[in-house]
Amino acid sequence: MKNEIKRILLDAVRKAFEKGMLPSDKMPEIEIEEPRHLSQGDYATNVAMVSAAVQKMPPRKIAEILVAFIETERLIETVEIAGPGFINFFLSNDVWYPVVDRILEQDKQYGASDIGQNAKVQVEFVSANPTGPLHVGHGRGAAVGDSVGNILSFAGFDVQKEYYINDSGRQIRTLGTSVWLRVLQQTGQDIAFPDTCYQGAYINDLAAQILEQEGYSFVQADEAAAIDRCAMFAAKKILDGIKEDLSSFGVTFDQWFSEQSLYDSGRVQKAIDAFTARDLIYEHEGALWFRTQDYGDEKNRVVVRNNGLTTYFASDIAYHMEKYERGFDRVIDVWGADHHGYIKRMEASVVASGRTRDQFEVILVQLVNLLRGGKPFQMSTRAGEFVTLKDIVDEVGKDAARFMFLSRSYDSGLDFDLELAKQKNADNPVYYVQYVHARITGILLKAKQETLLRDIDFSRGEHLELLTAAEEINLLKLLAAFKETVEKSATTLHPHVIFTYLMSLASAFHGYYNKHKVITEEKDLTRARLSLVLGVKKVIRNGLMLLGVSAPERM
RNA sequence: GCGCCUGUAGCUCAGCUGGAUAGAGCAACGGACUUCUAAUCCGUAGGUCGCAGGUUCGAAUCCUGCCAGGCGUACCA
Numbered sequence: 183m184k185n186e187i188k189r190i191l192l193d194a195v196r197k198a199f200e201k202g203m204l205p206s207d208k209m210p211e212i213e214i215e216e217p218r219h220l221s222q223g224d225y226a227t228n229v230a231m232v233s234a235a236v237q238k239m240p241p242r243k244i245a246e247i248l249v250a251f252i253e254t255e256r257l258i259e260t261v262e263i264a265g266p267g268f269i270n271f272f273l274s275n276d277v278w279y280p281v282v283d284r285i286l287e288q289d290k291q292y293g294a295s296d297i298g299q300n301a302k303v304q305v306e307f308v309s310a311n312p313t314g315p316l317h318v319g320h321g322r323g324a325a326v327g328d329s330v331g332n333i334l335s336f337a338g339f340d341v342q343k344e345y346y347i348n349d350s351g352r353q354i355r356t357l358g359t360s361v362w363l364r365v366l367q368q369t370g371q372d373i374a375f376p377d378t379c380y381q382g383a384y385i386n387d388l389a390a391q392i393l394e395q396e397g398y399s400f401v402q403a404d405e406a407a408a409i410d411r412c413a414m415f416a417a418k419k420i421l422d423g424i425k426e427d428l429s430s431f432g433v434t435f436d437q438w439f440s441e442q443s444l445y446d447s448g449r450v451q452k453a454i455d456a457f458t459a460r461d462l463i464y465e466h467e468g469a470l471w472f473r474t475q476d477y478g479d480e481k482n483r484v485v486v487r488n489n490g491l492t493t494y495f496a497s498d499i500a501y502h503m504e505k506y507e508r509g510f511d512r513v514i515d516v517w518g519a520d521h522h523g524y525i526k527r528m529e530a531s532v533v534a535s536g537r538t539r540d541q542f543e544v545i546l547v548q549l550v551n552l553l554r555g556g557k558p559f560q561m562s563t564r565a566g567e568f569v570t571l572k573d574i575v576d577e578v579g580k581d582a583a584r585f586m587f588l589s590r591s592y593d594s595g596l597d598f599d600l601e602l603a604k605q606k607n608a609d610n611p612v613y614y615v616q617y618v619h620a621r622i623t624g625i626l627l628k629a630k631q632e633t634l635l636r637d638i639d640f641s642r643g644e645h646l647e648l649l650t651a652a653e654e655i656n657l658l659k660l661l662a663a664f665k666e667t668v669e670k671s672a673t674t675l676h677p678h679v680i681f682t683y684l685m686s687l688a689s690a691f692h693g694y695y696n697k698h699k700v701i702t703e704e705k706d707l708t709r710a711r712l713s714l715v716l717g718v719k720k721v722i723r724n725g726l727m728l729l730g731v732s733a734p735e736r737m
Numbered sequence: 738g739c740g741c742c743u744g745u746a747g748c749u750c751a752g753c754u755g756g757a758u759a760g761a762g763c764a765a766c767g768g769a770c771u772u773c774u775a776a777u778c779c780g781u782a783g784g785u786c787g788c789a790g791g792u793u794c795g796a797a798u799c800c801u802g803c804c805a806g807g808c809g810u811a812c813c814a
Binding site for chain 2: 213215217218219222226228231232234235240241264265266267268311348351352353467468469470471480481483484485486487488489491493494518519520521522523524525526546548549551589590591593594595597607609610611613614616617620621622624625626627628629678679681682685686689692693695696697699700701715736737
């Protein structure tokens with residue numbers, strides 16, 4: 183429609199020039215936008231204002247001339263000049279009716295877009311160390327990553343969701359030691375448990391489990407091997423738990439990628455060697471350094487410490503090289519905001535390995551500020567005091583938790599009040615949107631019971647021209663805007679755009695519902711309205727699906 | 738000190754690829770259920786868009802400088 187208006191305007195400029203009404207036939211880059219207020223039409227353009235310089239005339243004068251040459255076609259009801267020189271277009275209702283047909287026809291695909299051009303994109307998120315259960319903070323990253331993946335996929339990208347498992351290095355050894363010491367304690371040995379070990383009660387559970395499995399002889403085994411065994415055992419158990427928690431949070435991954443596998447296949451060493459050969463890595467004071475400074479980082483970074491152990495950065499370099507080798511055009515990492523200092527060096531390694539800067543993007547999710555009854559509630563993984571994602575899902579449900587995490591831009595910190603979240607009351611916006619879906623289902627059920635309206639599974643809209651109420655036209659316009667909302671969300675990588683859209687659609691529907699009856703005495707009007715609400719129902723469902731929230735038939 | 742994010746109604750936040758009277762939810766106040774689910778709706782009230790400059794016909798939106806808050810600034814992960 184916007185292109186249509188642009189064409190009409192170009193036409194008007196040309197005709198006005200030919201008739202000698204305008205000194206130039208040039209038209210600068212113009213905007214066609216949807217005004218905030220209904221009184222300003224369906225579309226407005228600033229063509230007169232931006233042409234003032236070229237035409238050497240006041241904007242309003244230009245607007246008057248153009249309007250005289252605009253051919254009001256069937257789709258345009260009226261054209262007005264307003265304010266400093268805006269030209270406002272009021273469209274006829276006919277423009278909006280076909281959207282219902284499109285929704286009913288495309289169903290679950292309505293709103294899908296092809297802007298992604300099938301480009302291969304990888305979204306990596308959560309990637310929490312398997313040293314303890316996921317906590318609330320991970321939940322936000324999980325919700326964001328999963329939804330961004332869904333939205334990109336819906337927008338025509340070829341998306342793969344991946345979880346990177348840090349199953350190598352010091353924290354895993356610490357995990358093994360922690361479990362081992364608990365094992366010894368459980369067999370009656372009086373051993374101190376150091377602060378540097380993981381304190382959570384789950385460590386005790388794991389110790390009991392491995393003791394049960396291995397038997398008492400386990401404690402007499404070689405200690406180094408036993409600690410190793412504990413580490414493997416615990417990491418596997420914890421990872422299983424993480425998978426389970428994510429699954430009940432509605433989050434699934436296409437691939438779980440092991441850090442250890444990068445060492446086993448020699449990829450880490452290969453990456454170091456390759457960069458060393460290009461003098462991107464050099465030795466200094468017994469350690470190996472990457473020249474990230476050459477790529478805009480504030481200082482160079484260590485990849486191999488002087489004790490011979492590699493840093494996280496080393497395997498991350500190899501990991502990201504591997505991602506592109508798998509054929510991804512874009513790689514998106516979802517990180518907690520406390521890792522933002524890591525972006526520069528990661529970018530450096532990506533660019534150094536021959537990729538362009540825009541092939542690597544980091545979604546920085548600001549931290550979740552945990553509150554309890556309005557008061558700050560400090561969590562500490564080390565001390566074993568934290569609220570797990572599982573706790574939250576068990577208490578408030580997957581839908582409410584996900585909706586809350588996605589309600590705001592991840593650029594802002596999120597206050598998560600445990601007391602508030604655990605209340606299953608009407609304050610929670612998820613019910614506001616889900617209620618629309620349930621309400622419409624109720625209407626359709628009722629319509630089905632009416633003998634005259636047995637067949638309500640319309641494959642296209644019926645008698646749509648009878649939809650003339652302001653609320654109905656408004657709903658149609660919102661439904662038509664869903665696709666561009668998806669595209670905006672995909673382009674900006676911001677899922678909350680979908681949230682905001684769903685809230686406006688829900689609000690428009692509730693208002694309509696309270697003012698008009700869908701099922702009336704007039705059969706044709708009823709069928710028209712049923713078509714409309716069926717469309718609303720499908721769009722609500724599609725939007726919720728992108729956020730990973732269910733659309734209940736009943737509430 | 739430097740870097741990233743944020744600063745909009747009493748509270749929590751949308752709006753930020755510049756547009757015409759800055760929006761929503763909660764909280765406050767007043768209304769609407771013999772009706773397709775009141776987990777809803779309608780109305781009232783509430784704002785120097787952190788501050789100061791700049792660019793522009795036009796700035797919450799872009800630029801600069803301040804101020805405030807969060808996070809980060811390891812041969813930790």
